[in-house]
Amino acid sequence: MLTVNHMVQYKHIQVDDSFAALSDPTRRGVIEQLCRADSSITELADKFHMTLTGMKKHVAVLEEAGLVTTQKIGRVRTCKLGTRKLDQEAAWIENYRQLWAARFDALEQVVEELKRKEKSDENRR
Amino acid sequence: MKTEGKTHFERKSDRETVATRTFNAPARLVFEAWSKADLFKQWWMPKSMGATIVSCTLDMRTGGSYRLEMKHPSAPNTMAFFGKYLEVIPGSRIVWTNEESGDQGAVTTVTLVEKDGQTLLSMSELYPSKEACDEAWEGMGEGMGETFDQLDAFLATQKR
Numbered sequence: 001m002l003t004v005n006h007m008v009q010y011k012h013i014q015v016d017d018s019f020a021a022l023s024d025p026t027r028r029g030v031i032e033q034l035c036r037a038d039s040s041i042t043e044l045a046d047k048f049h050m051t052l053t054g055m056k057k058h059v060a061v062l063e064e065a066g067l068v069t070t071q072k073i074g075r076v077r078t079c080k081l082g083t084r085k086l087d088q089e090a091a092w093i094e095n096y097r098q099l100w101a102a103r104f105d106a107l108e109q110v111v112e113e114l115k116r117k118e119k120s121d122e123n124r125r
Numbered sequence: 126m127k128t129e130g131k132t133h134f135e136r137k138s139d140r141e142t143v144a145t146r147t148f149n150a151p152a153r154l155v156f157e158a159w160s161k162a163d164l165f166k167q168w169w170m171p172k173s174m175g176a177t178i179v180s181c182t183l184d185m186r187t188g189g190s191y192r193l194e195m196k197h198p199s200a201p202n203t204m205a206f207f208g209k210y211l212e213v214i215p216g217s218r219i220v221w222t223n224e225e226s227g228d229q230g231a232v233t234t235v236t237l238v239e240k241d242g243q244t245l246l247s248m249s250e251l252y253p254s255k256e257a258c259d260e261a262w263e264g265m266g267e268g269m270g271e272t273f274d275q276l277d278a279f280l281a282t283q284k285r
Binding site: 099100102103104108111112114 | 143148149150158159249
């Protein structure tokens with residue numbers, strides 16, 4: 001049975017994949033290149049001074065992570081940007097903000113508690 | 126500029142992010158909550174994040190160091206966060222390094238400014254380079270570059 005917890009974990013795995021895919025400078029370069037225009041694997045290999053096999057591997061990692069989609073037309077495999085996953089990265093940045101917002105909310109509670117304590121100590125004196 | 130509840134966020138430059146928040150209490154109490162481990166543990170890892178603080182030592186003085194270990198139910202191991210306090214001025218300023226990210230870690234500066242019994246807290250995270258800042262933002266979800274590197278290596282072996 002697919003529980004909510006599993007869904008959450010699955011999402012994390014997907015995001016982990018994207019981060020791993022983006023941890024390589026060549027792959028980040030490929031993403032930037034595809035932001036500008038769709039390219040064939042041959043074009044990408046030329047651009048990044050790599051062998052076709054090497055570029056195929058990088059594209060496969062990006063495809064696995066859902067950051068890139070490829071389509072073979074005739075003999076040419078064209079790479080395009082997959083947009084869906086980038087939203088998840090944006091969601092992580094959002095999570096950073098949420099973490100700090102939640103942290104500061106919790107800090108406020110601790111500080112309020114300290115304030116109350118101090119006041120009651122004063123009253124006792 | 127972006128607001129989340131009462132906290133404001135800003136990417137101030139290529140290398141710096143800033144969060145600000147006002148607390149309705151004197152600065153010395155905000156500082157106390159930040160400097161005493163038993164208080165710090167009560168707020169640093171909000172319950173909603175699902176992780177718990179396993180251990181926490183804070184030697185909050187200039188030149189002192191800190192170490193935090195956290196555990197998330199979905200992760201097999203604890204995550205350690207550690208560094209040094211570069212500058213501590215009780216009630217007004219805390220500056221620390223984040224060394225779990227190696228030499229690409231940010232330097233965090235918290236300043237407290239008290240006015241009419243309220244405290245404006247501002248927290249800046251300054252990265253050594255734009256790349257490190259971007260990377261930290263990318264990796265913020267797990268906060269651990271090492272994990273991604275391992276996963277990266279793993280994925281590379283899986284590729285056809």
